[in-house]
Amino acid sequence: xxxxxxxxxxxxxxxxxxxxxxxxxxxxxxxxxxxxxxxxxxxxxxxxxxxxxxxxxxxxxxxxxxxxxxxxxxxxxxxxxxxxxxxxxxxxxxxxxxxxxxxxxxxxxxxxxxxxxxxxxxxxxxxxxxxxxxxxxxxxxxxxxxxxxxxxxxxxxxxxxxxxxxxxxxxxxxxxxxxxxxxxxxxxxxxxxxxxxxxxxxxxxxxxxxxxxxxxxxxxxxxxxxxxxxxxxxxxxxxxxxxxxxxxxxxxxxxxxxxxxxxxxxxxxxxxxxxxxxxxxxxxxxxxxxxxxxxxxxxxxxxxxxxxxxxxxxxx
Amino acid sequence: xxxxxxxxxxxxxxxxxxxxxxxxxxxxxxxxxxxxxxxxxxxxxxxxxxxxxxxxxxxxxxxxxxxxxxxxxxxxxxxxxxxxxxxxxxxxxxxxxxxxxxxxxxxxxxxxxxxxxxxxxxxxxxxxxxxxxxxxxxxxxxxxxxxxxxxxxxxxxxxxxxxxxxxxxxxxxxxxxxxxxxxxxxxxxxxxxxxxxxxxxxxxxxxxxxxxxxxxxxxxxxxxxxxxxxxxxxxxxxxxxxxxxxxxxxxxxxxxxxxxxxxxxxxxxxxxxxxxxxxxxxxxxxxxxxxxxxxxxxxxxxxxxxxxxxxxxxxxxxxxxxxxxxxxxxxxxxxxxxxxxxxxxxxxxxxxxxxxxxxxxxxxxxxxxxxxxxxxxxxxxxxxxxxxxxxxxxxxxxxxxxxxxxxxxxxxxxxxxxxxxxxxxxxxxxxxxxxxxxxxxxxxxxxxxxxxxxxxxxxxxxxxxxxxxxxxxxxxxxxxxxxxxxxxxxxxxxxxxxxxxxxxxxxxxxxxxxxxxxxxxxxxxxxxxxxxxxxxxxxxxxxxxxxxxxxxxxxxxxxxxxxxxxxxxxxxxxxxxxxxxxxxxxxxxxxxxxxxxxxxxxxxxxxxxxxxx
Ligand code: SF4
Numbered sequence: 032x033x034x035x036x037x038x039x040x041x042x043x044x045x046x047x048x049x050x051x052x053x054x055x056x057x058x059x060x061x062x063x064x065x066x067x068x069x070x071x072x073x074x075x076x077x078x079x080x081x082x083x084x085x086x087x088x089x090x091x092x093x094x095x096x097x098x099x100x101x102x103x104x105x106x107x108x109x110x111x112x113x114x115x116x117x118x119x120x121x122x123x124x125x126x127x128x129x130x131x132x133x134x135x136x137x138x139x140x141x142x143x144x145x146x147x148x149x150x151x152x153x154x155x156x157x158x159x160x161x162x163x164x165x166x167x168x169x170x171x172x173x174x175x176x177x178x179x180x181x182x183x184x185x186x187x188x189x190x191x192x193x194x195x196x197x198x199x200x201x202x203x204x205x206x207x208x209x210x211x212x213x214x215x216x217x218x219x220x221x222x223x224x225x226x227x228x229x230x231x232x233x234x235x236x237x238x239x240x241x242x243x244x245x246x247x248x249x250x251x252x253x254x255x256x257x258x259x260x261x262x263x264x265x266x267x268x269x270x271x272x273x274x275x276x277x278x279x280x281x282x283x284x285x286x287x288x289x290x291x292x293x294x295x296x297x298x299x300x301x302x303x304x305x306x307x308x309x310x311x312x313x314x315x316x317x318x319x320x321x322x323x324x325x326x327x328x329x330x331x332x333x334x335x336x337x338x339x340x341x342x343x344x345x346x347x
Numbered sequence: 348x349x350x351x352x353x354x355x356x357x358x359x360x361x362x363x364x365x366x367x368x369x370x371x372x373x374x375x376x377x378x379x380x381x382x383x384x385x386x387x388x389x390x391x392x393x394x395x396x397x398x399x400x401x402x403x404x405x406x407x408x409x410x411x412x413x414x415x416x417x418x419x420x421x422x423x424x425x426x427x428x429x430x431x432x433x434x435x436x437x438x439x440x441x442x443x444x445x446x447x448x449x450x451x452x453x454x455x456x457x458x459x460x461x462x463x464x465x466x467x468x469x470x471x472x473x474x475x476x477x478x479x480x481x482x483x484x485x486x487x488x489x490x491x492x493x494x495x496x497x498x499x500x501x502x503x504x505x506x507x508x509x510x511x512x513x514x515x516x517x518x519x520x521x522x523x524x525x526x527x528x529x530x531x532x533x534x535x536x537x538x539x540x541x542x543x544x545x546x547x548x549x550x551x552x553x554x555x556x557x558x559x560x561x562x563x564x565x566x567x568x569x570x571x572x573x574x575x576x577x578x579x580x581x582x583x584x585x586x587x588x589x590x591x592x593x594x595x596x597x598x599x600x601x602x603x604x605x606x607x608x609x610x611x612x613x614x615x616x617x618x619x620x621x622x623x624x625x626x627x628x629x630x631x632x633x634x635x636x637x638x639x640x641x642x643x644x645x646x647x648x649x650x651x652x653x654x655x656x657x658x659x660x661x662x663x664x665x666x667x668x669x670x671x672x673x674x675x676x677x678x679x680x681x682x683x684x685x686x687x688x689x690x691x692x693x694x695x696x697x698x699x700x701x702x703x704x705x706x707x708x709x710x711x712x713x714x715x716x717x718x719x720x721x722x723x724x725x726x727x728x729x730x731x732x733x734x735x736x737x738x739x740x741x742x743x744x745x746x747x748x749x750x751x752x753x754x755x756x757x758x759x760x761x762x763x764x765x766x767x768x769x770x771x772x773x774x775x776x777x778x779x780x781x782x783x784x785x786x787x788x789x790x791x792x793x794x795x796x797x798x799x800x801x802x803x804x805x806x807x808x809x810x811x812x813x814x815x816x817x818x819x820x821x822x823x824x825x826x827x828x829x830x831x832x833x834x835x836x837x838x839x840x841x842x843x844x845x846x847x848x849x850x851x852x853x854x855x856x857x858x859x860x861x862x863x864x865x866x867x868x869x870x871x872x873x874x875x876x877x878x879x880x881x882x883x884x885x886x887x888x889x890x891x892x893x894x895x896x897x898x899x900x901x902x903x904x905x906x907x908x909x910x911x912x913x914x915x916x917x918x919x920x921x922x923x924x925x926x927x928x929x930x931x932x933x934x935x936x937x938x939x940x941x942x943x944x945x946x947x948x949x950x951x952x953x954x955x956x957x958x959x960x
Binding site for chain 1: 453455465548553565576579593598720722
């Protein structure tokens with residue numbers, strides 16, 4: 032239990048550090064941030080507009096004051112309003128976040144469902160045809176950038192073979208079948224590197240577990256092979272896989288931005304990219320904070336799962 | 348080393364082409380020619396032209412220059428700053444560490460692309476912004492590597508000494524630590540370059556990286572996406588270039604890492620899980636009725652790259668109900684392999700090549716895996732050497748025992764648990780109710796071995812094989828476990844094969860003893876006789892060594908030979924104080940010295956006579 036609270040405390044400290052970095056970014060960039068935001072292609076901005084923006088961003092106030100109100104806002108869930116259309120950032124995020132979450136969840140699920148059995152099978156038949164083919168494929172999957180996979184999926188499956196829609200979104204409540212069809216390709220694109228990573232890690236840790244004494248004990252007990260495999264080999268191989276899942280979540284979350292863009296999935300990345308282009312700073316900050324917070328949360332969950340899987344961690 | 352060449356060569360080629368781009372006499376990559384928009388391969392443009400009529404090949408090559416330029420620049424900057432931060436943090440520790448290494452670690456709390464987007468919003472897109480952002484992203488990686496390396500260097504005696512002599516900190520850092528971290532930093536550098544290429548192309552693809560019309564692979568994919576219906580090939584070129592480059596870089600990173608860190612094991616021989624059929628077994632001798640286990644002529648063979656070796660050769664031994672037979676020898680003598688062969692638990696590369704192991708009327712060496720499985724943990728059970736590693740760390744002790752019960756008996760989970768509780772009591776585990784729910788790491792060494800014994804006894808075995816069950820335990824616990832085994836054996840009448848290298852233990856627990864050396868039985872007989880009048884020089888040497896140490900027999904010079912280097916004659920000859928020329932001429936046979944006494948030494952009569960005289 033002490034372990035649990037310590038872990039939560041670390042998570043909170045990190046969250047605070049993240050918010051500090053985000054806040055500081057505005058102040059450590061060289062030059063006047065308001066001027067930077069308003070300048071395009073080296074053309075100096077209109078001083079009146081700069082002044083206006085400075086007031087809007089609160090840059091005229093003492094820095095501590097700014098920081099406290101920023102922190103208070105984050106704590107209350109008030110992330111300010113868009114510079115473009117005055118729309119509350121929190122509202123925009125609340126609308127989009129579930130769709131991004133759905134994509135992440137689907138991608139992770141797919142990666143786990145494909146990666147763990149494939150990794151186990153490859154380890155059991157190490158050096159066999161399946162192992163060699165899938166290990167090679169995993170190296171290739173890790174090398175193809177996520178947006179290339181997405182674009183190629185659209186090109187081949189949607190444009191050339193006309194098997195799948197090229198992208199878009201329909202609410203689940205409106206048309207469940209259509210919703211899931213549209214979810215498929217983005218989920219595959221998101222899952223591709225994670226599946227490769229999970230495959231590699233599972234393969235390595237199953238190979239490792241197979242040589243363990245306790246597996247020999249399990250066989251010496253006369254357990255059925257399936258039980259030895261499930262309870263003593265795979266069960267013990269899961270912990271490193273969970274660690275690796277946590278480590279790769281950052282890439283995965285970054286990947287969602289690209290995938291949502293490729294497949295027109297209206298998650299957080301649409302307003303994010305629009306805001307980056309329009310130099311809509313509060314909106315960008317809000318979304319970056321949200322996704323980074325999500326990243327911390329996912330890692331917390333992974334650690335809890337890890338502890339649930341391995342009693343030794345809980346004791347430490 | 349070989350694995351470095353192919354990806355290394357490929358990466359080098361790409362780098363060279365990118366570097367030489369200005370000399371290659373390529374068409375201007377940004378000159379538009381709308382008339383030849385999206386044309387296929389034409390003279391002067393072997394890969395065709397893009398949506399603005401720009402030459403695709405030229406853009407690919409110039410794009411490589413942009414991507415790699417950004418990637419290398421940022422990896423270099425990150426490497427310089429990160430390594431410095433790691434050095435400083437590792438050297439000063441304390442507050443210095445907090446302000447450097449721990450601080451930059453916060454960067455790792457952001458998904459990389461998002462931090463990049465935040466900065467792009469402020470500074471606007473462009474190559475300079477990219478380099479800045481990417482440098483920041485990869486600083487923590489370098490800092491961590493350098494930090495870890497400084498910590499290990501600090502504990503180095505040499506560095507301590509130089510420091511004590513008052514050498515200035517800066518110079519020590521540069522002179523001792525820098526050469527050591529070159530390898531890991533190089534690996535980190537290649538990782539950072541590969542990752543930077545991915546992020547750069549991703550951002551350019553989103554239109555937030557390199558600013559058009561400058562060529563970049565990400566931008567080319569972005570552009571070709573709009574026209575992919577008319578010109579799918581236009582999309583494939585940059586995709587292929589990008590993927591191949593990253594693939595080669597990843598492979599190069601892996602190879603570099605293996606090269607720098609040789610800890611990664613070399614390829615082991617292929618493992619086969621499916622038990623092979625056992626061809627060519629000799630017709631076995633008839634089983635003797637009164638024995639529980641009768642091993643005769645057991646030979647174990649292992650396929651190695653150097654040819655087949657026989658770490659166990661022609662081993663025979665038997666054990667009756669209620670009897671304890673000790674199997675003694677130094678490590679490497681083949682005693683554990685003999686036991687695992689009987690259990691059918693040989694490692695996949697090893698197989699029983701000859702002989703038989705009669706358990707009642709069944710030959711354990713020839714049983715099918717399902718039949719063996721029914722016996723294993725049931726009528727034949729085994730206790731292993733190291734109870735910590737032999738228990739599964741993620742399951743409760745009680746569950747692991749209950750699992751053994753349910754593998755052989757049709758009982759409910761609750762019943763199995765109740766029986767596990769009884770077993771825990773019988774093997775003398777204090778507070779058994781609580782221990783039932785404990786995980787192995789929460790138990791003491793002796794307690795864990797008691798759990799292993801409870802597990803082995805769960806289905807009332809007729810034969811129990813204990814493989815060095817007390818070696819991993821401290822002396823007082825050893826005695827307790829031995830007492831427990833002796834007591835349980837008396838109660839149940841189980842036949843016990845006790846494997847050990849300690850003769851002191853043998854005297855205490857066994858009725859008969861089999862001494863093994865280099866895969867062969869060298870002496871066998873009742874404990875009192877073997878200890879009273881040892882016939883084989885090896886046994887004598889072991890007995891001579893017993894008082895000095897329980898571990899390795901210090902009285903005998905040298906070590907047990909490896910199976911692929913067994914001497915042709917007597918295998919003990921190189922270490923034997925009584926060896927004569929005849930000993931190395933031919934393998935000595937196993938002779939019957941007296942009723943139930945076997946010895947493998949051509950001079951045993953001389954030596955016995957000499958001793959008597
Ligand atoms: S055969 Fe010769 S070398 Fe071997 S044990 Fe006997 S005396 Fe020693």
